[in-house]
Amino acid sequence: MNNSSALDPQSPQAHVIGGVGVISTVIFVLIFVIVTGAILYALFRFRGRAGEPDPKQIAENKAIEITWTVIPFLIVVFLFGLTIRAMNLADPPPPPSPDLVVTGHQFWWQANYPASGVVTANEIHIPAGKALSMRLDSKDVLHEFWVPKLNRKMTTVPGQNNHIWLQADKPGVYLGTCSEFCGTQHAWMRIVVVAEEPSKFERWQQAQLQPSQAPTRDVAVKGLALFQTSTCISCHAIRGVTGADAGVAPDLTHVASRKQLGAGILENTPANMRLWLKSPQHIKPGALMPDFNFTDEQFDQLAEYLETLR
Numbered sequence: 001m002n003n004s005s006a007l008d009p010q011s012p013q014a015h016v017i018g019g020v021g022v023i024s025t026v027i028f029v030l031i032f033v034i035v036t037g038a039i040l041y042a043l044f045r046f047r048g049r050a051g052e053p054d055p056k057q058i059a060e061n062k063a064i065e066i067t068w069t070v071i072p073f074l075i076v077v078f079l080f081g082l083t084i085r086a087m088n089l090a091d092p093p094p095p096p097s098p099d100l101v102v103t104g105h106q107f108w109w110q111a112n113y114p115a116s117g118v119v120t121a122n123e124i125h126i127p128a129g130k131a132l133s134m135r136l137d138s139k140d141v142l143h144e145f146w147v148p149k150l151n152r153k154m155t156t157v158p159g160q161n162n163h164i165w166l167q168a169d170k171p172g173v174y175l176g177t178c179s180e181f182c183g184t185q186h187a188w189m190r191i192v193v194v195a196e197e198p199s200k201f202e203r204w205q206q207a208q209l210q211p212s213q214a215p216t217r218d219v220a221v222k223g224l225a226l227f228q229t230s231t232c233i234s235c236h237a238i239r240g241v242t243g244a245d246a247g248v249a250p251d252l253t254h255v256a257s258r259k260q261l262g263a264g265i266l267e268n269t270p271a272n273m274r275l276w277l278k279s280p281q282h283i284k285p286g287a288l289m290p291d292f293n294f295t296d297e298q299f300d301q302l303a304e305y306l307e308t309l310r
């Protein structure tokens with residue numbers, strides 16, 4: 001089964017929602033079979049035959065009318081109750097302060113962990129088995145956070161915080177996507193949720209909190225200088241680098257530790273990093289990262305430096 005199928009729930013919230021889907025589907029199929037079956041039966045059993053007299057005409061039948069009103073009413077009441085129960089289980093009210101704040105941007109996701117101070121992008125780590133309260137915000141337009149195996153969709157609205165719970169039963173990698181059209185690169189606004197054993201999550205968190213180390217190799221040192229003197233620094237933050245604290249684009253402090261580049265469009269390898277730096281507008285047209293007129297040597301330097309950001 002593909003790794004972002006809503007039919008394969010992997011959290012208590014997704015199980016509850018999936019349960020409503022399965023029960024509703026069973027009821028709807030039964031209704032379809034019974035109604036269609038009754039119609040077909042009547043069509044064939046009571047078909048008009050040559051020479052037969054007209055059937056007896058019936059004007060009303062209270063018993064049947066009450067039955068076909070009460071049964072659908074009870075089905076609707078049952079589905080209503082089922083839905084209310086699922087909403088209460090899958091979406092209990094949020095605590096006053098969230099564990100995770102996720103902000104939609106054109107075209108990437110920012111993730112902040114307020115308690116620890118971790119800031120990252122597009123790749124969200126969570127401890128397996130624990131429900132994280134997640135606040136959703138947007139910097140520009142409507143986006144929609146959806147990791148089908150873990151929970152329902154939730155829209156991100158500028159200036160209005162929405163809430164959802166993020167939880168995974170088992171360690172694993174769960175894929176998600178933006179599911180509200182938000183511009184040219186809506187399709188490449190992927191989410192990777194990495195659920196880990198709590199101790200491993202703790203180690204990840206500690207590693208993410210470290211500021212970046214100053215590069216030692218000459219090529220990387222030149223790459224850092226290029227980052228600081230070009231417009232990279234106007235958008236991207238790198239903790240540990242003087243002046244690099246802008247929050248417009250993804251935080252790069254540990255960019256090399258992530259699985260993907262460009263919110264899912266490329267696997268994060270050294271070769272792809274260089275490719276991405278060289279022609280982001282070719283790889284992801286309409287992304288807010290412009291193409292730069294650097295020399296090949298300069299692209300090497302920049303890529304080499306970003307690879308040190310583990």
Ligand code: CUA
Pocket residue numbers: 104105107142143144178179180181182183185186187189
């Ligand atoms: Cu963001 Cu679609």
